[in-house]
Amino acid sequence: MILDLHSHSIVSDDGRAKVENYCQWIRRKALPLDGLVLTEHRLYDDASDYRPLEDEFELLILKASEVETDYGHVLVFGVNDDLRAAFDFGEIGLSLARVVEESDRCGAIAIPCHPGRTRVGMCAHVAERGQVEGVRVIETLNGGSRGQENDEALALADRLEYHKIGGSDSHIVSHIGRCATRLEAKVRNMSELVAALRDGHCEAVAWTEDEWTSQT
């Protein structure tokens, strides 16, 4: 099963894509993608209900968050009321250690994204201040990465034995599915996705020349 684990809709301040348009694009381009996760910036989108779109387009559409920490940006999958009470998703200086710890405690998982990116990725922070306990998975393929950023992320994951995921980081419709994550087994909801990610049953893949290519 292949899911784009990192995308933004108009709910994010810089998102320009409606979720319906993502779905239309996936189907029109016949992208072999089974679904996507909306990881809106600094918030969890309670209001949107994507179930009608899931039915219409036969895609799994899940909701998560992208928060901002002292080690860069972090995707949080499995957001629930307990986790939302644990820290302010809108704060830009959260402690990564705390986000990871609270996510674990609340049954979620925190995954640093675009680690190779300047300032907002964890590679440089790890080099400067050391690794953060509890991180198990990082995003090694990000569709918005430049230059060697994904290579740096992959090197970090290999060195620290992190599991790897991919996501497009799309903010506009045509970027959906540029990178994604292959899951070993089918997941039907966020709980199953969190379990799969925690177990490391995942692989980062990129959509190149009409096929999914493994990063490794």
Next chain:
Amino acid sequence: MDVSDLKEKWTGWAFDEASFEVDASELVEFAVACGETLPRYTDPSHSDFQAAPSYASRFHGRKQLPEGFPMMREKSFDGGKTVEWKAPIRAGDTLVARSHIHDIFEKTGRSGGMMFVVHRMEFTNQDDLLVAIVDWKMIQQLG
């Protein structure tokens, strides 16, 4: 500078009001400049002649920010505008634009920490009908 304090103090109240007359030739000029080719945007004799959807973005009020708002101009830059179309703007309309700070938030990017100030202009016509909402983001680098 605490963003939540700024937000509490400065958002949600009108600090400027300006009115604008809508002229047919300016509607055509704007539409052509945007690359519009549909006659309803470019031909004043068209039965449904109206402004191109983003037309309200061309207006600015008398004040960018409320008096005393603590923005450091030397560290600021334009973050662009978003236009929400609500109803047609037509030649001969008189628009009134009311401005308020809609939101203030922080984020981090490749260039470091940034504060976003969203200046919202709500445009109503002579019938008090809301025709457009324009959000203008102003960005200030932090640190």
